[in-house]
Amino acid sequence: xxxxxxxxxxxxxxxxxxxxxxxxxxxxxxxxxxxxxxxxxxxxxxxxxxxxxxxxxxxxxxxxxxxxxxxxxxxxxxxxxxxxxxxxxxxxxxxxxxxxxxxxxxxxxxxxxxxxxxxxxxxxxxxxxxxxxxxxxxxxxxxxxxxxxxxxxxxxxxxxxxxxxxxxxxxxxxxxxxxxxxxxxxxxxxxxxxxxxxxxxxxxxxxxxxxxxxxxxxxxxxxxxxxxxxxxxxxxxxxxxxxxxxxxxxxxxxxxxxxxxxxxxxxxxxxxxxxxxxxxxxxxxxxxxxxxxxxxxxxxxxxxxxxxxx
Amino acid sequence: xxxxxxxxxxxxxxxxxxxxxxxxxxxxxxxxxxxxxxxxxxxxxxxxxxxxxxxxxxxxxxxxxxxxxxxxxxxxxxxxxxxxxxxxxxxxxxxxxxxxxxxxxxxxxxxxxxxxxxxxxxxxxxxxxxxxxxxxxxxxxxxxxxxxxxxxxxxxxxxxxxxxxxxxxxxxxxxxxxxxxxxxxxxxxxxxxxxxxxxxxxxxxxxxxxxxxxxxxxxxxxxxxxxxxxxxxxxxxxxxxxxxxxxxxxxxxxxxxxxxxxxxxxxxxxxxxxxxxxxxxxxxxxxxx
Numbered sequence: 133x134x135x136x137x138x139x140x141x142x143x144x145x146x147x148x149x150x151x152x153x154x155x156x157x158x159x160x161x162x163x164x165x166x167x168x169x170x171x172x173x174x175x176x177x178x179x180x181x182x183x184x185x186x187x188x189x190x191x192x193x194x195x196x197x198x199x200x201x202x203x204x205x206x207x208x209x210x211x212x213x214x215x216x217x218x219x220x221x222x223x224x225x226x227x228x229x230x231x232x233x234x235x236x237x238x239x240x241x242x243x244x245x246x247x248x249x250x251x252x253x254x255x256x257x258x259x260x261x262x263x264x265x266x267x268x269x270x271x272x273x274x275x276x277x278x279x280x281x282x283x284x285x286x287x288x289x290x291x292x293x294x295x296x297x298x299x300x301x302x303x304x305x306x307x308x309x310x311x312x313x314x315x316x317x318x319x320x321x322x323x324x325x326x327x328x329x330x331x332x333x334x335x336x337x338x339x340x341x342x343x344x345x346x347x348x349x350x351x352x353x354x355x356x357x358x359x360x361x362x363x364x365x366x367x368x369x370x371x372x373x374x375x376x377x378x379x380x381x382x383x384x385x386x387x388x389x390x391x392x393x394x395x396x397x398x399x400x401x402x403x404x405x406x407x408x409x410x411x412x413x414x415x416x417x418x419x420x421x422x423x424x425x426x427x428x429x430x431x432x433x434x435x436x437x438x439x440x441x442x
Numbered sequence: 443x444x445x446x447x448x449x450x451x452x453x454x455x456x457x458x459x460x461x462x463x464x465x466x467x468x469x470x471x472x473x474x475x476x477x478x479x480x481x482x483x484x485x486x487x488x489x490x491x492x493x494x495x496x497x498x499x500x501x502x503x504x505x506x507x508x509x510x511x512x513x514x515x516x517x518x519x520x521x522x523x524x525x526x527x528x529x530x531x532x533x534x535x536x537x538x539x540x541x542x543x544x545x546x547x548x549x550x551x552x553x554x555x556x557x558x559x560x561x562x563x564x565x566x567x568x569x570x571x572x573x574x575x576x577x578x579x580x581x582x583x584x585x586x587x588x589x590x591x592x593x594x595x596x597x598x599x600x601x602x603x604x605x606x607x608x609x610x611x612x613x614x615x616x617x618x619x620x621x622x623x624x625x626x627x628x629x630x631x632x633x634x635x636x637x638x639x640x641x642x643x644x645x646x647x648x649x650x651x652x653x654x655x656x657x658x659x660x661x662x663x664x665x666x667x668x669x670x671x672x673x674x675x676x677x678x679x680x681x682x683x684x685x686x687x688x689x690x691x692x693x694x695x696x697x698x699x700x701x702x703x704x705x706x707x708x709x710x711x712x713x714x715x716x717x718x719x720x721x722x723x724x725x726x727x728x729x730x731x
Contacts, residue, residue, distance in 0.1 A: 181728075185564070186558055186561060187730065188726065206564050206566045209562055209564035210564065217558070220554055220558065222556060223554070233475065234559060234563055236470070236471035237471065238563050238565075239464050240459075241458065241459075242459060243459060243463070279559075282559065
């Protein structure tokens with residue numbers, strides 16, 4: 133149990149009849165950067181709210197850093213920094229005053245070091261220069277950074293970042309990625325949710341994919357990727373004949389396209405496929421063996437891509 | 443909760459400041475938020491304007507016998523301007539001030555989304571409610587003190603201060619009169635703090651601060667209306683506001699304390715009931731804002 137920073141077992145959240153989160157078993161190893169992926173509305177934020185004790189599970193149990201949640205949530209949350217469903221601060225207070233307010237609310241924060249810790253956190257997200265501006269004058273990107281700064285007011289063992297790159301420009305997105313990377317190097321476990329795989333793919337060691345309330349894939353990036361089947365693509369002027377050859381070779385999921393044929397490789401050697409095509413008189417213009425990107429896999433796992441599930 | 447009794451890991455690793463110091467820091471931060479809000483500052487100005495209006499109206503009008511004992515008395519001693527203002531403002535303005543602050547307390551934080559960030563700091567829900575309630579009570583203190591101080595100042599300026607003739611006709615020293623004024627202010631604060639208990643409860647039920655504010659205003663106003671219908675006299679002792687005007691009894695010789703005592707009991711009962719209800723509701727509520 134203790135090698136997992138976040139562990140849930142049979143976690144369910146129902147709203148009336150509808151199960152927003154349905155029997156999920158999250159396993160986030162300590163020290164990992166866990167990409168929590170899924171389209172909008174797939175249950176990521178609801179899960180995160182339960183992890184942080186904001187919402188109560190309908191069934192199942194949660195352990196955060198080894199402590200049961202929600203029973204011991206107030207004991208464990210000081211070690212957890214979080215950003216939930218976008219930034220939220222008092223609009224008429226400055227960025228610094230907002231952080232000061234959160235720090236004042238922390239039962240265990242040392243008031244003597246508050247200013248120093250706040251400046252460090254602001255500096256880390258590049259907001260020190262705008263610290264005195266009112267929050268309402270912040271751009272969406274600055275708001276997002278302020279929320280990340282709030283999560284960094286104390287040293288944390290676990291960071292839960294829900295859509296941290298939402299509203300950031302490409303430059304800002306890259307900075308957040310770097311920040312996640314450097315925090316992970318310091319030994320902080322990071323659970324980062326996103327509906328955009330490409331934003332987190334490069335920093336994640338593990339991923340979990342949600343679809344309509346269920347966790348449809350979970351593991352290291354390599355493990356999840358190994359679930360993807362290599363495909364072959366034949367470019368030819370004779371699609372129908374090419375498809376017949378592929379079927380005859382026993383390949384599955386054969387599709388005729390305008391420019392040729394595609395199928396799953398199913399372990400058949402590419403040399404053999406090409407030789408067979410040529411032997412049957414199919415003029416091969418091109419032949420590609422490809423592994424689908426994690427992005428393709430993500431779309432395959434989550435169904436219709438980014439549409440909101442029913 | 444049994445959880446807090448089993449030696450907490452975090453409390454050992456992160457000692458932090460003493461409980462008193464840390465709760466005090468959060469409460470100060472809360473008060474800074476309340477006092478720093480432009481809208482609340484405007485509200486205080488409105489509260490302060492009532493004694494000024496009363497004093498000026500009395501000064502410029504020809505003396506006549508009014509139906510408010512304090513207003514009549516004010517022309518002979520400025521101190522009574524404060525009491526006249528309190529009598530008028532407990533009907534609407536002071537409860538409205540409490541309603542506005544109650545709306546901000548939990549519903550306002552839910553509305554801006556800051557509630558989820560406070561709770562994940564973490565602030566336990568019980569602690570958050572208690573700090574918010576304490577801040578509401580202090581808000582009531584600030585409102586009443588402003589009315590009383592402005593009342594005494596403007597009254598003193600326009601009508602002078604001196605030995606106080608009580609409602610029963612006896613005369614006491616100015617110091618004695620001011621002391622009774624402090625007691626009256628404390629009594630009004632107690633009533634408003636009880637109303638703040640209702641406000642806190644309403645505030646955990648909704649994510650709309652305006653809705654909470656309107657609800658609390660309706661509740662207090664409805665109680666005043668019910669209290670004014672003499673056919674419902676069986677109900678009156680149960681209404682929160684029924685004994686509120688009893689602070690006038692402090693200006694009789696000897697002080698008549700029966701109604702004030704009953705008033706304090708009713709206040710206490712309302713406060714305990716509604717703060718408990720707020721706690722019960724808030725403790726198991728999903729924060730979806």
